[in-house]
Every structure is written in structure tokens, then in C-alpha cells.
Amino acid sequence: MDNELSTQPHGMEDVEIQEWLESLDSVLESSGPEVAAEILERLRAHATVSGIDLPFSANTPYANTIPVRLQPLFPGDQELERRIKSLIRWNALAMVVRANRVEHNIGGHISTYASAATLYEVGFNHFFRARTEEFEGDTVYFQGHASPGMYARAFLEGRISAQKLENFRRELKPGGGLSSYPHPWLMPDFWEFPTVSMGLSPLMAIYQARFNRYLEDRGMKPATDAKVWAFLGDGETDEPESLGAITLASREKLDNLIFVVNCNLQRLDGPVRGNGQIIQELESAFRGARWNVIKVLWGSEWDPIFERDTEGLLVKRMGELVDGEYQKLVVSSGAYVREHFFGSDPRLLQLVEPLPDEALRRLRLGGHDPRKVYAAYKAAVEHKGSPTVILARTIKGYGLGEAGEGKNVTHQQKKLNEDELREFRSRFGIPLNDVDCIEVPFYRPAEDSVEIQYLRARREALGGYVPKRSIRAKPLIADHDELFKEFLEGSEGREVSTTMAFVGMLRKMLKDAEIGKLVVPIVPDEARTFGMESLFRTAGIYSSAGQKYEPVDVNTLLYYKEAKDGQILEEGITEAGSMASFIAAGTAYATHGINTIPFFIYYSMFGFQRIADFIWAAADMRTRGFMLGGTAGRTTLSGEGLQHQDGNSQILALPVPNIKAYDPAFAYEIAVILQDGIRRMYKDGENVFYYITVMNEPYAMPPMTGNVKDGILGGMYRFRPAANAKAKLRAQLFGSGAILNEALRAQEILETKFGVAADVWSVTSYKELYNDGNETERWNRLHPGEKARVPYVTKCLANAPGVLVAASDYLKTLPNMISKWMPRRLASLGTDGFGRSEGRSSLRDFFEVDSRFITLATLHELFMDGKIERSVLDKAIKDLGINSEKPNPVIS
Numbered sequence: 001m002d003n004e005l006s007t008q009p010h011g012m013e014d015v016e017i018q019e020w021l022e023s024l025d026s027v028l029e030s031s032g033p034e035v036a037a038e039i040l041e042r043l044r045a046h047a048t049v050s051g052i053d054l055p056f057s058a059n060t061p062y063a064n065t066i067p068v069r070l071q072p073l074f075p076g077d078q079e080l081e082r083r084i085k086s087l088i089r090w091n092a093l094a095m096v097v098r099a100n101r102v103e104h105n106i107g108g109h110i111s112t113y114a115s116a117a118t119l120y121e122v123g124f125n126h127f128f129r130a131r132t133e134e135f136e137g138d139t140v141y142f143q144g145h146a147s148p149g150m151y152a153r154a155f156l157e158g159r160i161s162a163q164k165l166e167n168f169r170r171e172l173k174p175g176g177g178l179s180s181y182p183h184p185w186l187m188p189d190f191w192e193f194p195t196v197s198m199g200l201s202p203l204m205a206i207y208q209a210r211f212n213r214y215l216e217d218r219g220m221k222p223a224t225d226a227k228v229w230a231f232l233g234d235g236e237t238d239e240p241e242s243l244g245a246i247t248l249a250s251r252e253k254l255d256n257l258i259f260v261v262n263c264n265l266q267r268l269d270g271p272v273r274g275n276g277q278i279i280q281e282l283e284s285a286f287r288g289a290r291w292n293v294i295k296v297l298w299g300s301e302w303d304p305i306f307e308r309d310t311e312g313l314l315v316k317r318m319g320e321l322v323d324g325e326y327q328k329l330v331v332s333s334g335a336y337v338r339e340h341f342f343g344s345d346p347r348l349l350q351l352v353e354p355l356p357d358e359a360l361r362r363l364r365l366g367g368h369d370p371r372k373v374y375a376a377y378k379a380a381v382e383h384k385g386s387p388t389v390i391l392a393r394t395i396k397g398y399g400l401g402e403a404g405e406g407k408n409v410t411h412q413q414k415k416l417n418e419d420e421l422r423e424f425r426s427r428f429g430i431p432l433n434d435v436d437c438i439e440v441p442f443y444r445p446a447e448d449s450v451e452i453q454y455l456r457a458r459r460e461a462l463g464g465y466v467p468k469r470s471i472r473a474k475p476l477i478a479d480h481d482e483l484f485k486e487f488l489e490g491s492e493g494r495e496v497s498t499t500m501a502f503v504g505m506l507r508k509m510l511k512d513a514e515i516g517k518l519v520v521p522i523v524p525d526e527a528r529t530f531g532m533e534s535l536f537r538t539a540g541i542y543s544s545a546g547q548k549y550e551p552v553d554v555n556t557l558l559y560y561k562e563a564k565d566g567q568i569l570e571e572g573i574t575e576a577g578s579m580a581s582f583i584a585a586g587t588a589y590a591t592h593g594i595n596t597i598p599f600f601i602y603y604s605m606f607g608f609q610r611i612a613d614f615i616w617a618a619a620d621m622r623t624r625g626f627m628l629g630g631t632a633g634r635t636t637l638s639g640e641g642l643q644h645q646d647g648n649s650q651i652l653a654l655p656v657p658n659i660k661a662y663d664p665a666f667a668y669e670i671a672v673i674l675q676d677g678i679r680r681m682y683k684d685g686e687n688v689f690y691y692i693t694v695m696n697e698p699y700a701m702p703p704m705t706g707n708v709k710d711g712i713l714g715g716m717y718r719f720r721p722a723a724n725a726k727a728k729l730r731a732q733l734f735g736s737g738a739i740l741n742e743a744l745r746a747q748e749i750l751e752t753k754f755g756v757a758a759d760v761w762s763v764t765s766y767k768e769l770y771n772d773g774n775e776t777e778r779w780n781r782l783h784p785g786e787k788a789r790v791p792y793v794t795k796c797l798a799n800a801p802g803v804l805v806a807a808s809d810y811l812k813t814l815p816n817m818i819s820k821w822m823p824r825r826l827a828s829l830g831t832d833g834f835g836r837s838e839g840r841s842s843l844r845d846f847f848e849v850d851s852r853f854i855t856l857a858t859l860h861e862l863f864m865d866g867k868i869e870r871s872v873l874d875k876a877i878k879d880l881g882i883n884s885e886k887p888n889p890v891i892s
């Protein structure tokens, strides 16, 4: 345990300590806390130079940070607010209990909200400001498992019907229901932020707060005092993402950010830190990261006891207990508390002598006392210069009594027996008689009741209801034909990579009259890899502090320019943080009414593979924007090897329903995809976002010929037909990304060496083809009486003779998944297996995706169809220099 007051100094009389304490008190009284702090600081420095080894501690004692004398008056009607809170508690419990009565094991959580009710209600009644015409409003990340409380409040507010409450967790019932947790995808007018995959929302909230500042610093919205509130569980802080970006928040001086950690000391299975103190641990982590930490541990009932304790014994005792013991105290009788907590010292016992056992049992914790919580929130919103974290002690399952209060099983508690229901009803004064109560009806007082009137008045004063999601950005107007035109024309023989081509487009977009300002380039310390350094100077790297130093490369053209109004978010090495910025920028159309267009470019292997859950959250949030997987392709990225070479991401993009995934080969394909994407997302308001893989292999970019735009967007088009369509031996080759060039080379080899005439197709998106095939199949199944529809792949290949061979830089399953809509058998080449540090051509040989293997696969298919002799195959293997006994790349 890390508590300065818990260790007894050797050989020092209590009276000496007392004298020191008293003199500090007198300084405090005569000169105030700043002078007192200065003296302590000087004493500490003096002690250090005198050779005293002071142990480092970022902790303060196990006591409230805000002393009673600095506690503001509570501005609300406390009794009325308690009644409203009780009704919300009841309805939150009722929706879970009722849902589980109707459908066994449908789930839901009672105990999380039960512990957090006061933390939320003080916020709703006094702090959370809604979005209005004049004010952007506060942003609140609600703890996912506390959702029943938010629904129950919205029910009292008249925003959610009883029928919807009835269908909690049964969204498919007639009339609709309520999603288990906050999901903007499912409730787009209500929830803004998905928080239930634990650990994501703290990190997203930090970057949201930073993005708000970015918009202000770039003059895109007025500076306001709007806050970002994030409510987390104490168990949730074990997720590495939770604390993973807290130094960014303090470095950026995000005093618009407030974390509230509901410290009920429990998670799902048991105590968060049975043998330690989670609050002290979090305090030191946040203080160490230079956050403003406010501990709200003890309720008002404790104040007079503290006052009587002139020797600091109580605080010392509080610092001694581990959380496991605290949890036990919560579920124990007053007599037990007296014996085991106060009983450690006769002087402590004396402090509570006048209090009966019942009063001891009812000593509230800080997180259940609105006055303490209000004081903390007020201090947090008024604090300047750093983010604030409030560590509020609560009891998990507060008010559930025997049904689970403070018990290890409480997280899973979904059912209450009749006695338990009656007890809960009585404890919170719900006006239901013994018989009605066991039916657990929803209860809403009349519209003109004082409770509803008060609740409405409070929300009115704060601008309206929260949470509420709305889209306020105006659609873009231009069609951007001019902007993208030049990229349809090819590179005139100049060898460029698709990454370079994309960066060229980005550069041009940044200068565009309509979208230039809206573009938000995001990069996790990889800009030079992608050739983006020229943007450093032209667009500037965002830095809230400007640039306090002369950059070492100031004399070069492409120097590292940081600026307060810089446009690029150079996030450093954090794909998670960059993704959080992407989400903030990609949802600004709703959160801020601004159509920012994020372009997040990163090392493709460290995207879906590493931060897939953030991508899932982005999808849920209806994020718009472009993710660009750079250095993509298992064999196209040479040298880097197993950890870097990405043959996975096009597969991992499949499960995300609203992401469009493209693997383009040429600059014009990218231009077509970007232009269409901007139209769909920012003009037509579609809830999709984009994943585009770009490569670093340079080659000449051809101009766009023919009417291929729809094909590019739809997933495939014939790029280069066979020269001799009348040939006897025919084939169709499908290539994607940089591997398309291998297919084109194979086309030549097949034609010149083997007399096979092959058409070459650019498959820009297997995902599009897969979705189209499935959707067509589904429609046909559901409409057997109507003319059957034909999948796009099938249509494309209707008049495409010969054998079918596909090659990509990704797993073979990618082409395989659409093969059932092809007219004939498909041979698939791909890069299943671990990468190697090697050059491009060796890699393509190793993974068997180069022009030679495409040629061989084509010949083999022809052989299987009985179109050529086996001897042709033997000769091909020899002539192409293929080693038939080479190791299998999939398992070697």
C-alpha cells in the first residue's frame, strides 16, 4: 500500500508529529493553501539536499481531495433529485428483470448502474449540456453496462416508450426495442459512442477532446468550454488502451476532458485489486501523468467523524485496508464495521462511540453522495491547464441488499425474488404496493408531478436531452470531376507507386476550394515511408503549442513544420490513437456538424490486424473517411518480412459490414474510388467508410480507357483483352493491386510461348463482388416467383471463354469466396503463410504468385480440361524455372 501516513516514523513521539501538523494548520489558516504548499515543497527540497532519502509517491492520503471547507453548496433540490434517481433505479432494474422473465438469460446488468446512479444523475441535473443552435454541447461517453440507467432516465424524460423498455435486448420485436449497450448503428438518434468494448472509450475520449481543440485551433469552430466526459469502470482501467494515451491528454493540456472512474472496487469475477487499492494505484498513474486527480471517497456522514479526528488516525486507518477488506465491510453489519475497522485502535473506537451500529452501516461512500460528487464535478469543469480524473468510490449493486450488493456475483445478477424486490422498492420509496411490486412494472409519475417537472426543467436549463445523436453537417455540393481528372490520365511512362499516386491526390485535395480545409491527413509516424514529407511544410503538422524550436532541417525544402493551425495529425507511433483521431474526424459531421474528411494512412499490417476493435467501433459509429493501408501486399513489400508483410487485411476487412475494401492497381482506379467515396459519404450521406490498400512498387500508370468506372467501383472490369480472341486456347486471368502486373506478364508469356489467349481483369474489390453475389443469391431465394437476378461476377464472365485463374497478394480464400458465381472452376493463387525478408521477385516466387506461376496455373487448368498435353506442363515447369519440390509457403 502506498500511503505516506500509513508508516510509523521510527522513534518519533506522536506529540512531535502533532506539533508539525498543528503548525501546518496554522499556516494554512493564516496564509492559505498556496503558501502551505510552497513550504512543503521547500521542505521536500531541503530534505533532499540534506541527504534524506524521501521515497517517491504520487499518492495522496486515502481521503477526499476536496476538503469540506472548500465544498460548494449543492444547488439542486436534493430530496427531489433523490426521488427521481430512485425512480430511475427502479426502472433500470425493472427492464432487466422483466426482460429476463420473458426470455430466460437474455442478460442485462443491474449492478453497474446501481453503483453509478449518483455519478450520472448529478451530471444530468447539473452538468451535461446538450447541443443547441448556439452551443456545441458536452460530449458524454457512458459506461456501456450502465445503459439501463440511461434508458430508464430517457423513459422518465418521455423520450423512450414503455414498449421500448419492455423490449430491452429484444430489438427485433414489433415496435422495436433497445440495444443492450450504446450502439449508434442500432440507435442512431440516441447513442453517439459505443463504449462497451472496454478500454476503447477512454482512448477515444482523449482523442475526441484533442480533435475538438484541433478544430478550434484551425478556426473551424469557435473555441468553447464544452467538455468531454468519459465514464469508466475501475476494472476497465486494466485494459491497456484505457491508460494508454493519458500522457497525450496532459501534454496537450486537455482541460476540456474529464474522466469519471466508477470505483466500486469490483469487476465481473471479483475485486479489481483485492490485495491492493485500485484507487491509489490509479491516482498515482494519473498524477504521474500530470492529470488533476480528484478522489471522492467518503460521503458527508463521515465529515463530523473526520473533524473529531485531530490526530489523522482515521485517514491513516483508511490507507491501511486493502480493497478486499473494504468490500467485506460494505456487506457487513455496523457491529462488524465497528469491530474490524474502528476496532484497530481504541482512539478510533472512541471517535464513533456516539454512533449506533445502524449509523455505522449507513456511512455513505463519496460516489453515492450528490454533494461530494457535485463538488468534484464543479472543480473538474473549473479546472484549467490539465485533464481531470475523478476517482469515485461506490458500491457495486448499491441498494440490491441481499440480492447482490457488494457481492462477487453481483455483476451477473439479473433476477430478484419477491422479498428482494419488495426490499428494493421500500429502500428507494417506489410507490408500489406489495402485490404490484413483484410484477416489477415500469413506473413513471404523472407528467405534472413535481419529479417530472423538475427533471424537465433541469434538462431545459442545460439545453435539452442527452444522449442524443443528430446529423447537422450540410452535404457537400461539388462533383469534383476537375479535381480528379488529371489522375485518370496515367503517368506517361513514369514509374510511380499507388502510394505516390494517392499522395499526389491528397496534395491536390488539400488545395481544393470545397474540401481542402476539410481534409484531415492522419499518420502514425510513417509519413516519410509514404512520401508524404512534402506535406509537412505545405499543410503543417498540427501542434497546439506551435513550434517552439527551430527545426534541425529548417534550411531544407521539406522541413518538419509544426504549427498551431497545422492540418496533419502526425500522431507518433500509435495506430490506436490515430484510429481514434480518424473516428473523431470521421464523425464530426454528427458531433460538430462539420464534414471533416479523414485520410488515415498507415502500415497496412498494423491496421486491421492490430486495432480491429477500434475499426469495429468506427463502423458502429457511422464514421466516414478513408483508411489507407500503405506498404500493403505480402510480396509487394520487400525486405521487411514476417511481421510487416500484409496478406491479411483484405480478408480482415470482410467482417466490417459498412467498410468498402479496395485493392486497386492503378492511379486512375484510386481516383475513381476516392471521388465516388467523397460523393457517397459527404454528399449523399451514406454510412460507409473506405479501406484502400496502396503499394510501394513503382510502375507506369496507364490512362483510364473506356467506360470502366462502374467496373472499378463494382469490383472488377476487363483491363486488357486478349490480342487474339479467336484462339483455340483461352483463359481469363484475375489480378489485383500490384499483382495485376504479374497477370499482365503472364498474359504475354501465355500468348507468345504457349499460344493461349488470355483476357486480364483488374479485380479492385473481392469484397464488393462477394457482397453482390450474396445479395443476389439472397434476393433470388426470397423471390422465387420473379425473374432471377444475376450476380455481377457472373454477368462479367458471361462471354468470357476459357479457364479461370486468380492471383492476389492476399490469402487464396479471397478469390475463392466468389468462385461459386463464376461459370467454371477457378484456380486461386495467393499468399497464405508467413512472410520472409526478401526481395519482391523472390517473394513472388516463394508464394507462387508471379507471372510464372500464373502461367503454370493456367496451363494446368487447360490440361485438366483436356485442352493440352501433359508434356506441355512438364516443359513449362522447366522453361519457367519452377522448382516443383520447393517448400510449401503456407506451412514453412
Ligand SMILES: Cc1ncc(C[n+]2csc(CCOP(=O)(O)OP(=O)(O)O)c2C)c(N)n1
Residues within 6 Å of the ligand: 111, 112, 115, 145, 196, 197, 198, 199, 232, 233, 234, 235, 236, 237, 262, 264, 266, 267, 268, 272, 396, 411
Ligand atoms: C474488452 C472487453 N472485455 C470484456 C468485457 C466483458 N465485461 C463486461 S463488464 C465487465 C466487468 C466490468 O467491470 P468494471 O469495469 O469495474 O465495471 P463495473 O460494472 O464494475 O462498473 C467485463 C469483464 C467487455 N465488455 N469488453
Ligand SMILES: [Mg+2]
Residues within 6 Å of the ligand: 233, 234, 235, 262, 263, 264, 265, 266, 267, 272, 396
Ligand atoms: Mg468496477
